[in-house]
Amino acid sequence: MKNIFILTKAEQRAVIVILMALLAATIARRFLEDRAHIPAPTSTAVRSPPLAYPSENEAEPESSPR
Numbered sequence: 001m002k003n004i005f006i007l008t009k010a011e012q013r014a015v016i017v018i019l020m021a022l023l024a025a026t027i028a029r030r031f032l033e034d035r036a037h038i039p040a041p042t043s044t045a046v047r048s049p050p051l052a053y054p055s056e057n058e059a060e061p062e063s064s065p066r
Contacts, residue, residue: 007015
């Protein structure tokens with residue numbers, strides 16, 4: 001079993017092509033799966049009402065002199 005990884009130039013090229021094809025297929029698959037999970041924006045989206053911040057007068061009640 002000596003020299004199991006000695007390959008000719010043609011065999012090396014074939015291995016590189018196969019590995020690159022597998023890598024490209026994996027990247028494409030992940031990209032397409034990620035795009036499928038992104039929800040499309042809709043015009044009927046529920047929007048929260050604007051936040052009402054208390055004005056300075058409402059935040060600190062004035063103390064009335066007695």
